[in-house]
Amino acid sequence: MTAPYASDPAQVRGRRVAEEESAFRSPFQRDRDRIIHSSAFRRLKHKTQVFVAHEGDYFRTRLTHSIEVAQVARTIAGALGLNGELTEAVALAHDLGHPPFAHAGEDTLDALMAPYGGFDHNAQAVRIVTSLERHYAEFDGLNLTWETLEGLAKHNGPVTPLRGHGPVTGSLPYALADYNARHDLELHTHASAEAQVAALSDDIAYNNHDLHDGLRARLFDDDDIAGLPIVGDCYAEVDRLYPGLDRKRRRHEALRRVFGVMVGDVITRSRYLLEDAAPASVAEVRHLGRPVIRFSDALWGDLKQIRAFLFARMYRAPEVNDMRLRVHGVVSTLFPHYLNAPDHLPEEWRRDVAQAADETALARLVSDYIAGMTDRFALQEYASLTGEGARDFSDNGV
CATH class of the missing domain: 1.10.3210.10 (Hypothetical protein af1432)
Incomplete structure (x- = not known):
């Protein structure tokens, strides 16, 4: 059943260019x-x-x-x-x-x-x-x-x-x-509840899969994270239900429970906030002055501890820091190169270069081009300029 504060596709505020909608x-x-x-x-x-x-x-x-x-x-x-x-x-x-x-x-x-x-x-x-x-x-x-x-x-x-x-x-x-400036998105208000859900889902996904990727990269092991809030309880439950389970299955069963705890907490807390605020429309959600999709305070405190662990053991691990320095060199090389030699941009981009009014407009164009690159294409472009290939970026022990 759709809630009264849900976004109604029959009441959309339109597209910037009017189109006939699909049947x-x-x-x-x-x-x-x-x-x-x-x-x-x-x-x-x-x-x-x-x-x-x-x-x-x-x-x-x-x-x-x-x-x-x-x-x-x-x-x-x-x-x-x-x-x-x-x-x-x-x-x-x-x-x-x-x-x-x-x-x-x-x-x-x-x-x-x-x-x-x-x-x-x-x-x-x-x-x-x-x-x-x-x-x-x-x-x-x-x-x-x-x-x-x-x-x-x-x-x-x-x-x-x-x-x-x-x-x-x-x-x-x-x-x-x-x-x-051309299409007012009412940036001073909150977004719809749907967009707020997307934001919290991002937090849930990366908190869970960064633990999994860090384990796979051997930046830490299962015993290291067993002392973390939420995570430790999930490992203990798996051990109780499935004693002697092999390491790979044990890890998967524990981390999927971590996922479930976070999702369940958001649903429970957000139901309470929505019932308490009782918005009658999506417009009221936008103008409440506070989000309606949230973790509970207790779980948010637990997640802060998990994030602090990941920051120290993964995001700033020596192996990852080494790669950060190397890719900094890649982007720092590509940007001034294209800014000073925009004729090296692909043909379809050079048409926009001709219309760039000043250096700022040209820099925005170069930024757009680099931002659209994949990791491997950026490395290929860097290699073509410097002779340093992707192999030089892979020997970091991860």
Whole structure:
């Protein structure tokens, strides 16, 4: 049963370019399908989640992460009576703006773009789906509904001067300010409950799979995480139910229970918050002034401990730090090269170079091009400039 505060596909606020809607698919389903068929979505299969893609076939990529986020989001949305298609669309698109090499690549690109308004992956996702995807005859981008664009822009909360990330222009990330000036996404309010579900599902997915990937990479072992909150109880339950279970199955059974604990907590806490606030519409959700999809305080405290462990033992592990330094060199080499020699960009990009009004516009174009690269393509381009190949980036013990 759909809740009164769910986003209603029959009441969408439209697309920037008017289109005749499908007779067979809802507007949000169409958004989801366009995202899945986009070039940017396909490129996620060769973009890092934590490890560089060539470090191992079993580690998560941005694509597999996005699929896992969408699966969690559908479950939570269904339990709360929300629109699953909108939730899934935002979940699938939330990482489209990530450059190669995960957060290391973003941090480097943000620093290089500091004189030109900075770089923010959430804002870049909006830029991709509103401009950089160029396949349709009548418009640039994917021409998504207002609701999906809103969810991409502010699924983590209102985007204001207090919430801005990194160097900004006009108190907002450059790419987001540029689009919002032409199409108001009401950045000062919260997003729909569906977009909020997508944001929490992202937290659930990476908290779980980063534990799994860290174990697979042997950055820590099962005994190391057995002392963590939530995780330890899940291992103990598996040992009680299945004594003597082999290591691989034991690990899987424990971590899927960790997943379940997080999902169940969000559903329980969010039901309470929604019942307490009793919003009669999605508009009321946006103007409550607080999120309605949340973890409980107790579980949030447990997750902080898990994140602190992952930060120390995985995100800043010597092996991962070594790779961060190496990929910093890749992006730091590519950016000034294309900025100073834009004629080295592909032909379809050089047409936009001719229209760049100033150095800032050219830098934004170079940033767009680099942000769209996969890990392996960035390494190939770097190798063509320096003679240093991908092999030089793989011998790090992971």
